[in-house]
Amino acid sequence: MKRILIVEDEQTIAELEKDYLEVEGFQAEIVASGTEGLHKAVKEDYQLILLDVMLPGMDGFEICRKIRQERDIPILMITAKREDIDKIRGLGIGADDYIVKPFSPSELVARVKAHLARYERLVTKEKPKDILQIRGLVIDSASRRVHVNQEEVTLTTREFDLLFFLASHPDRVFAKDHIFERIWGLDSMGDMATVTVHVRKIREKIEADTSHPQYIETVWGAGYRFKS
CATH class of the missing domain: 3.40.50.2300 (Response regulator)
Structure with missing residues (x-):
């Protein structure tokens, strides 16, 4: 129960x-x-x-x-x-x-x-080999754990979902509305600013320098892209 x-x-x-x-x-x-x-x-x-x-x-x-x-x-x-x-x-x-x-x-x-x-x-939703490793970043979708340079960082449910989604589609640009629909769902309450806030928080946890991100890149006027 x-x-x-x-x-x-x-x-x-x-x-x-x-x-x-x-x-x-x-x-x-x-x-x-x-x-x-x-x-x-x-x-x-x-x-x-x-x-x-x-x-x-x-x-x-x-x-x-x-x-x-x-x-x-x-x-x-x-x-x-x-x-x-x-x-x-x-x-x-x-x-x-x-x-x-x-x-x-x-x-x-x-x-x-x-x-x-x-x-x-x-x-x-556990799949074999659902571990993404990009430079110093390791994302394990089975355990829902993230490590940066062998140090574990804690992400919220939505932060992990967003990071894993972008990292699973490297070098593709996703608009904020597409990301919001994919991560939060069509029936969710909220607005596009939610995506921006979550990207900022993810960067604070995984990037060495948030002003020059090496993982999640902002494509001005278009959305976000995960750099492979």
Whole structure:
């Protein structure tokens, strides 16, 4: 049974989420504070996290960033403010999706199922020889690990997907909208700035000099290209 952590301080909303998820066969657990939610998220075994933005102790943005340093599981953020949506879209904090209050419980369940299914496809898609080695960069799609000059670097789910996609098609230029559709999907919420943010974050982790990247090259007016 898949375990879901609900980090939400509004008890009515948290209980509603829990009830609908349990009807669908999930095991859901509620915590009301940001500090406790972070502790459980990194110490215990959950398959997905529902994370409210406004929380006592620590806000959802900071919790999301800290979880991403430790865990690579789907994170869905719950928000009621427009400016929060813009932050989730543009800052690359590591969230996989967001849901706006008030929301339909059926929409919540559908989003949860979709992200769990997508995550399972990604982590179980193991192929022989799915290791890409380009100069000092090694990308292992089976273990979803990346090494630069024999040092392991930690990427979020989307960062790994984006890097592996570009590296799997060296010297081809991909427009931002093509990348967004391929990595985030047609039905995802967001905009093209998300691609730019994720490329920047990948470069910070794999490039020796981000101003002169040796792996992901910007082709002005066209998109991005992975240099073979």
